[in-house]
Amino acid sequence: MNVEGTAVERAAQKSLLTGFHAAFSVGTLLGAMVGSAAIKAGISVPVHMALAVAVILLSVIYLYRLVPAGTGKETGGDSIDPPMSARERMAIWKERRTVLIGIIVLGMAFAEGSANDWLPLVMVDGYKITPAMGSFAFGLFVAAMTIGRAAGGMLLDRFGRVVVLRASALFAITGLLIVILGQSYTVATVGIVFWGLGAAFGFPVGLSAAGDDPRGVAARVGAVSTAGYLAFLVGPPFLGIIGESVGLLRALIVVLIAVTVAGLLSQAAKPIGKQTTKSRGQENQFDSY
Template sequence: MNQPLNPRQIHLWRIAIYIIFALPGFAIASWVSRTPTIRDALGATTAQMGWIIFGLAVGSIIGLLSASHLIAHKGGRYVMMTGMAVSSIGLIVVGIGGAWVTNGVTVFLGLAVFGYGNGICDVAMNVEGTAVERAARKSILTGFHAAFSVGTLLGAMAGSAAIKIGISVPVHMALAVAVIALIIPYVYRLVPAGTGKETGGDSIEPPMSARERMAVWKERRTVLIGIIVLGMAFAEGSANDWLPLVMVDGYEVTPAMGSFAFGLFVAAMTIGRAAGGMLLNRFGRVIVLRASALFAIAGLLIVIFGQSYEVAIIGVALWGIGAAFGFPVGLSAAGDDPRGVAARVGAVSTAGYLAFLVGPPILGIIGESVGLLRALIVVLIAVAIAGLLSQAAKPISKNQ
């Protein structure tokens, strides 16, 4: 962005980023809500399903690692739109592989493509989000992540309805992609070109070199924030990938009830993130992160050791509230310095996705031996570590 934006342009930009954040959430929930159906169609064990889901991790991490360089050369808008188009293709492949071809390798490859698109889009939209924060001079990144949760909630609701109505997985995925394809052209024109592009336009300092962008991985503050996001993203990612199956297998309920639990988790996260700006302005990042860790720990304990579905549902809600803040607050902290924001946001996002995506497949392997409910103890430990390191997210300047 070489020219200043007027208030109306900033407002429209902000609306566009809200919508863009919602779309990946909708797409991810479309996949997650059908995991029990796809698992049954493939005849996969818990461990085998974990390895299939690993395709999502592989694609996402490749996307996250390449995102900062893509943004530096092409800008955030280009990378966001490209990411959504690529992830849509992956979602179609997942639907075909999970129902018509019924081949685990096809689903794995579809998830890898889906993950790559989501990975580059994730970094780009968070770079855009921090840029909107600076332009609007407000703390609103948690609000953008609330929009992601709203999209996820809508996707979960649509998935639950699709199961009840009897819509096949491929048709469901095709409908989800159609929704995304209809919205992308509208939001594209509202987003300024060049956000995050390393031309020196957003800063009086010279743009970062490729070597400097890689060097952010050695910064102590960035590493600690990455660990915080890693632990809290594990709590979120585990629910996104496994919660329906945790409830179906652990409490012997129907797939629809498992999808309802996932929807409740997302609703709780959405409420937490919607209130995030107000809470952060009043209490600050450190206190909010510590409180969210305590909520997540309490919720996980109830889910793990609950004696009934009704009791576990209470834990799911607390888990969702606790998981609401780690990812957006960590990314906001990573974006404190506008110079090199894409590199730091990319580094922290990658650290988070190591848990968000690689963690759940590992959880599946552990769950094969001890059950998915007991496997969640690993998530609980990760959240506790994140809570202990919350001080690292303290703002580096008074205006953040």
């Protein structure tokens, strides 16, 4: 779906991938709201999970028929050059730009995945609040991320990828510092909003940057998205291990470092290849900052 999204972006010559990922965030927000309601209603976790599985299965059975044939495939029409060989596809993992974009996505996805897996517990353990309030805090994070992604296309078309990524990293750093150092739940919720806004852009913008070159787009988007999903899969357990020693609240310092590195590497996402005069001029206008 990410490969298809980058293809749609190229065809439309607009920033659309953040909007597509906003739909993902809406689903996460609905899940957080349902989870909070289930806690208040006293519904057990097994019953809650069984209902979630039923919804997912029924949705897949109904919706898969609506996905167009060929979605996600790299076709000959994507580029005037011949398709990449297997060796060329493997060499993509050594490309400097692809590696740097992968690190950006890794850091920002770590910020998002850590909140997805740990934020409610971080708030409950760190600020001594109820589980329902912890779920609400996570819902606040996802709501902020959803709003950021919904507005992402407009911001990207106006300011360009590099500026947006740097700003998002700054927002995430500010939010994490407030959550880590905050002395009250109310103050921490302000940090959660900043954290959510900051985490909104890294993954979709990185995928968009990986899809700049039509030749090998599937391999590059696949490589970068692998880095993101690695952060989702490995990052949260790693954070949990650290949290056992120093506490989950202090363990967020690791996330802070990862986001800082991602922000410092934002220049790697600068568009390459065919760009509209408007978008190229916007990138050049703001790169000096």
